[in-house]
Amino acid sequence: MKTRALLTAAVLCLAGPAFAQGKAPAAKEKAATKKEEKAAEKTENKPAAGGATARADVKDQKGQSLGEVTLTETPHGVLVKGTLSNVPAGEHAIHIHETGKCEAPFKTAGGHLNPAKKKHGILAAEGKHEGDLPNLHVPADGKIQFDFFAHGLKLKDVEDQDGAAVVVHAGVDDYQSDPAGNAGDRIACGIVTK
Structure with missing residues:
Protein backbone atom coordinates (compact mmCIF):
# COMPACT_ATOMS: atom_id res chain seq x y z
CA MET A 1 0.00 0.00 0.00
CA LYS A 2 2.85 2.30 0.95
CA THR A 3 4.62 1.54 -2.32
CA ARG A 4 1.49 2.25 -4.32
CA ALA A 5 1.10 5.67 -2.63
CA LEU A 6 4.73 6.51 -3.33
CA LEU A 7 4.36 5.50 -6.98
CA THR A 8 1.20 7.62 -7.34
CA ALA A 9 2.96 10.60 -5.78
CA ALA A 10 5.96 10.16 -8.10
CA VAL A 11 3.75 9.88 -11.18
CA LEU A 12 1.86 13.03 -10.19
CA CYS A 13 5.11 14.94 -9.60
CA LEU A 14 6.48 13.93 -12.96
CA ALA A 15 3.20 14.31 -14.84
CA GLY A 16 2.25 17.65 -13.23
CA PRO A 17 4.47 19.80 -15.47
CA ALA A 18 3.20 17.93 -18.54
CA PHE A 19 -0.43 18.65 -17.52
CA ALA A 20 0.46 22.30 -16.88
CA GLN A 21 2.11 22.53 -20.31
CA GLY A 22 -0.99 21.04 -21.92
CA LYS A 23 -3.16 23.68 -20.27
CA ALA A 24 -0.85 26.61 -21.04
CA PRO A 25 -1.40 26.60 -24.82
CA ALA A 26 -5.16 26.42 -24.27
CA ALA A 27 -5.00 29.41 -21.89
CA LYS A 28 -2.85 31.33 -24.39
CA GLU A 29 -5.30 30.50 -27.19
CA LYS A 30 -8.19 31.72 -25.05
CA ALA A 31 -6.38 35.01 -24.28
CA ALA A 32 -5.51 35.48 -27.95
CA THR A 33 -9.13 34.83 -28.94
CA LYS A 34 -10.36 37.44 -26.43
CA LYS A 35 -7.88 40.00 -27.82
CA GLU A 36 -9.05 39.26 -31.37
CA GLU A 37 -12.71 39.64 -30.33
CA LYS A 38 -11.98 43.01 -28.67
CA ALA A 39 -10.11 44.22 -31.76
CA ALA A 40 -13.01 43.13 -33.99
CA GLU A 41 -15.49 44.95 -31.72
CA LYS A 42 -13.49 48.18 -32.00
CA THR A 43 -13.38 47.86 -35.79
CA GLU A 44 -17.13 47.19 -36.07
CA ASN A 45 -18.02 50.23 -33.93
CA LYS A 46 -15.60 52.53 -35.72
CA PRO A 47 -17.05 54.78 -38.46
CA ALA A 48 -15.76 54.49 -42.02
CA ALA A 49 -12.34 55.95 -42.85
CA GLY A 50 -12.18 59.59 -41.99
CA GLY A 51 -15.41 58.85 -40.44
CA ALA A 52 -17.42 61.22 -38.28
Whole structure:
Protein backbone atom coordinates (compact mmCIF):
# COMPACT_ATOMS: atom_id res chain seq x y z
CA MET A 1 0.00 0.00 0.00
CA LYS A 2 2.85 2.30 0.95
CA THR A 3 4.62 1.54 -2.32
CA ARG A 4 1.49 2.25 -4.32
CA ALA A 5 1.10 5.67 -2.63
CA LEU A 6 4.73 6.51 -3.33
CA LEU A 7 4.36 5.50 -6.98
CA THR A 8 1.20 7.62 -7.34
CA ALA A 9 2.96 10.60 -5.78
CA ALA A 10 5.96 10.16 -8.10
CA VAL A 11 3.75 9.88 -11.18
CA LEU A 12 1.86 13.03 -10.19
CA CYS A 13 5.11 14.94 -9.60
CA LEU A 14 6.48 13.93 -12.96
CA ALA A 15 3.20 14.31 -14.84
CA GLY A 16 2.25 17.65 -13.23
CA PRO A 17 4.47 19.80 -15.47
CA ALA A 18 3.20 17.93 -18.54
CA PHE A 19 -0.43 18.65 -17.52
CA ALA A 20 0.46 22.30 -16.88
CA GLN A 21 2.11 22.53 -20.31
CA GLY A 22 -0.99 21.04 -21.92
CA LYS A 23 -3.16 23.68 -20.27
CA ALA A 24 -0.85 26.61 -21.04
CA PRO A 25 -1.40 26.60 -24.82
CA ALA A 26 -5.16 26.42 -24.27
CA ALA A 27 -5.00 29.41 -21.89
CA LYS A 28 -2.85 31.33 -24.39
CA GLU A 29 -5.30 30.50 -27.19
CA LYS A 30 -8.19 31.72 -25.05
CA ALA A 31 -6.38 35.01 -24.28
CA ALA A 32 -5.51 35.48 -27.95
CA THR A 33 -9.13 34.83 -28.94
CA LYS A 34 -10.36 37.44 -26.43
CA LYS A 35 -7.88 40.00 -27.82
CA GLU A 36 -9.05 39.26 -31.37
CA GLU A 37 -12.71 39.64 -30.33
CA LYS A 38 -11.98 43.01 -28.67
CA ALA A 39 -10.11 44.22 -31.76
CA ALA A 40 -13.01 43.13 -33.99
CA GLU A 41 -15.49 44.95 -31.72
CA LYS A 42 -13.49 48.18 -32.00
CA THR A 43 -13.38 47.86 -35.79
CA GLU A 44 -17.13 47.19 -36.07
CA ASN A 45 -18.02 50.23 -33.93
CA LYS A 46 -15.60 52.53 -35.72
CA PRO A 47 -17.05 54.78 -38.46
CA ALA A 48 -15.76 54.49 -42.02
CA ALA A 49 -12.34 55.95 -42.85
CA GLY A 50 -12.18 59.59 -41.99
CA GLY A 51 -15.41 58.85 -40.44
CA ALA A 52 -17.42 61.22 -38.28
CA THR A 53 -21.12 61.10 -39.11
CA ALA A 54 -23.91 63.62 -38.58
CA ARG A 55 -27.64 63.16 -39.17
CA ALA A 56 -30.71 65.23 -39.97
CA ASP A 57 -34.30 64.14 -39.33
CA VAL A 58 -36.06 65.91 -42.20
CA LYS A 59 -39.60 67.15 -41.44
CA ASP A 60 -42.28 68.88 -43.48
CA GLN A 61 -43.89 72.19 -42.50
CA LYS A 62 -46.42 70.36 -40.29
CA GLY A 63 -43.62 68.68 -38.33
CA GLN A 64 -44.12 65.21 -39.83
CA SER A 65 -40.90 63.23 -40.35
CA LEU A 66 -40.10 62.50 -43.99
CA GLY A 67 -36.93 60.52 -43.30
CA GLU A 68 -33.25 60.90 -42.55
CA VAL A 69 -30.17 62.31 -44.23
CA THR A 70 -26.67 61.31 -43.05
CA LEU A 71 -23.45 63.18 -43.69
CA THR A 72 -20.24 61.16 -43.38
CA GLU A 73 -16.77 62.73 -43.42
CA THR A 74 -14.32 61.27 -45.95
CA PRO A 75 -10.76 62.32 -46.85
CA HIS A 76 -12.14 64.27 -49.86
CA GLY A 77 -15.44 65.74 -48.69
CA VAL A 78 -18.75 64.58 -47.27
CA LEU A 79 -20.88 61.65 -48.42
CA VAL A 80 -24.55 62.67 -48.21
CA LYS A 81 -27.03 59.77 -48.09
CA GLY A 82 -30.75 59.92 -47.53
CA THR A 83 -34.02 58.07 -47.49
CA LEU A 84 -37.15 60.21 -47.69
CA SER A 85 -40.84 59.49 -48.25
CA ASN A 86 -44.04 61.55 -48.72
CA VAL A 87 -42.12 64.08 -50.83
CA PRO A 88 -44.17 65.55 -53.71
CA ALA A 89 -43.35 63.84 -57.03
CA GLY A 90 -41.04 65.71 -59.39
CA GLU A 91 -37.69 67.47 -59.19
CA HIS A 92 -36.65 69.24 -56.00
CA ALA A 93 -33.57 71.13 -54.94
CA ILE A 94 -31.86 69.93 -51.76
CA HIS A 95 -29.16 71.97 -50.03
CA ILE A 96 -27.24 72.20 -46.80
CA HIS A 97 -28.14 75.56 -45.23
CA GLU A 98 -25.98 77.63 -42.90
CA THR A 99 -28.09 77.63 -39.71
CA GLY A 100 -29.36 74.69 -37.68
CA LYS A 101 -32.87 76.04 -37.16
CA CYS A 102 -36.01 74.63 -38.79
CA GLU A 103 -39.04 76.75 -37.97
CA ALA A 104 -41.66 76.68 -40.76
CA PRO A 105 -41.49 78.08 -43.42
CA PHE A 106 -37.78 77.29 -42.78
CA LYS A 107 -36.34 80.76 -43.54
CA THR A 108 -34.65 80.32 -40.12
CA ALA A 109 -32.18 77.91 -41.80
CA GLY A 110 -30.55 80.92 -43.51
CA GLY A 111 -28.82 80.72 -46.89
CA HIS A 112 -26.76 77.91 -48.33
CA LEU A 113 -23.69 76.81 -46.40
CA ASN A 114 -20.96 78.87 -48.08
CA PRO A 115 -17.81 79.28 -45.93
CA ALA A 116 -15.65 80.03 -49.02
CA LYS A 117 -18.03 82.89 -50.07
CA LYS A 118 -18.52 81.64 -53.64
CA LYS A 119 -21.42 82.24 -56.04
CA HIS A 120 -24.26 79.74 -56.18
CA GLY A 121 -24.28 76.82 -58.56
CA ILE A 122 -22.05 74.17 -60.04
CA LEU A 123 -22.56 75.77 -63.49
CA ALA A 124 -21.43 79.21 -62.29
CA ALA A 125 -17.79 80.10 -63.06
CA GLU A 126 -17.39 81.52 -59.53
CA GLY A 127 -19.35 78.67 -57.89
CA LYS A 128 -20.26 76.55 -56.03
CA HIS A 129 -21.50 76.88 -52.45
CA GLU A 130 -20.32 73.99 -50.25
CA GLY A 131 -23.99 73.37 -49.45
CA ASP A 132 -25.05 73.02 -53.11
CA LEU A 133 -26.18 69.47 -53.94
CA PRO A 134 -27.71 67.76 -57.00
CA ASN A 135 -31.49 67.85 -57.46
CA LEU A 136 -33.74 65.07 -56.22
CA HIS A 137 -35.86 63.24 -58.81
CA VAL A 138 -38.83 61.97 -56.78
CA PRO A 139 -41.05 59.28 -58.34
CA ALA A 140 -44.86 59.23 -58.14
CA ASP A 141 -44.88 57.26 -54.85
CA GLY A 142 -42.95 60.08 -53.11
CA LYS A 143 -40.15 57.78 -51.91
CA ILE A 144 -36.52 58.41 -52.71
CA GLN A 145 -33.09 57.12 -51.72
CA PHE A 146 -29.98 59.04 -52.74
CA ASP A 147 -26.20 59.25 -52.39
CA PHE A 148 -24.36 62.49 -53.19
CA PHE A 149 -20.76 63.41 -52.73
CA ALA A 150 -20.10 66.99 -51.58
CA HIS A 151 -16.50 67.51 -52.68
CA GLY A 152 -14.54 69.87 -50.43
CA LEU A 153 -17.23 70.07 -47.72
CA LYS A 154 -16.07 69.35 -44.18
CA LEU A 155 -18.23 68.37 -41.22
CA LYS A 156 -16.54 71.08 -39.14
CA ASP A 157 -18.23 73.62 -41.47
CA VAL A 158 -21.58 71.95 -40.82
CA GLU A 159 -21.03 71.65 -37.07
CA ASP A 160 -20.04 75.27 -36.39
CA GLN A 161 -21.59 77.37 -33.59
CA ASP A 162 -24.99 77.88 -35.20
CA GLY A 163 -25.13 74.43 -36.81
CA ALA A 164 -26.62 73.64 -40.21
CA ALA A 165 -29.76 72.21 -41.77
CA VAL A 166 -30.72 70.07 -44.76
CA VAL A 167 -33.49 71.80 -46.74
CA VAL A 168 -35.68 70.44 -49.54
CA HIS A 169 -37.23 73.04 -51.87
CA ALA A 170 -40.52 73.04 -53.80
CA GLY A 171 -38.75 73.59 -57.13
CA VAL A 172 -35.67 72.55 -59.02
CA ASP A 173 -32.21 74.14 -58.64
CA ASP A 174 -31.05 75.60 -61.97
CA TYR A 175 -27.40 75.21 -60.77
CA GLN A 176 -26.45 78.80 -61.61
CA SER A 177 -28.80 81.55 -60.38
CA ASP A 178 -27.42 83.33 -57.32
CA PRO A 179 -28.13 83.00 -54.42
CA ALA A 180 -30.25 79.81 -54.46
CA GLY A 181 -30.85 78.53 -57.98
CA ASN A 182 -34.49 79.74 -58.17
CA ALA A 183 -35.44 76.66 -56.17
CA GLY A 184 -38.60 78.14 -54.67
CA ASP A 185 -40.18 77.63 -51.26
CA ARG A 186 -38.66 75.45 -48.58
CA ILE A 187 -40.93 72.47 -48.06
CA ALA A 188 -38.86 70.35 -45.64
CA CYS A 189 -36.00 70.88 -43.22
CA GLY A 190 -33.81 68.85 -40.86
CA ILE A 191 -31.36 70.12 -38.26
CA VAL A 192 -27.96 68.43 -38.59
CA THR A 193 -26.87 66.76 -35.32
CA LYS A 194 -23.97 64.48 -34.36
